[in-house]
Amino acid sequence: MADAPTAPAGWEVVDGKLHRELTFADFTEAFAFMTRVALKAEKADHHPDWSNSWNTVTIDLVTHDADGLTDNDVALAEEINQIVG
Numbered sequence: 808m809a810d811a812p813t814a815p816a817g818w819e820v821v822d823g824k825l826h827r828e829l830t831f832a833d834f835t836e837a838f839a840f841m842t843r844v845a846l847k848a849e850k851a852d853h854h855p856d857w858s859n860s861w862n863t864v865t866i867d868l869v870t871h872d873a874d875g876l877t878d879n880d881v882a883l884a885e886e887i888n889q890i891v892g
């Protein structure tokens with residue numbers, strides 16, 4: 808079996824998923840970030856499992872179809888890192 812992909816900077820593997828928690832200035836900033844990620848995710852047909860609480864966004868990336876991590880999760884994590892800046 809292939810090795811599990813390595814977590815990109817800022818991410819850690821938790822329960823077999825790429826995990827990251829981000830904090831923004833306020834809800835507007837957090838939701839603006841989510842909107843940008845959502846557009847990328849839809850384009851790639853690869854979507855985050857995530858939640859938002861006011862200024863915090865908690866993200867888990869996993870490939871449901873594979874029931875585990877794939878390069879698609881790493882690619883989305885890297886796109887998210889670019890959006891975060």
Ligand SMILES: C[C@H](O)[C@H](O)[C@H]1CNC2=NC(N)=NC(=O)C2=N1
Nearest residue numbers: 852853854855869870871872873
């Ligand atoms: C039908 C559709 O292409 C699939 O269900 C896609 C949609 N987005 C997805 N997102 C994630 N994270 N994992 C998937 O397996 C997945 N599958």
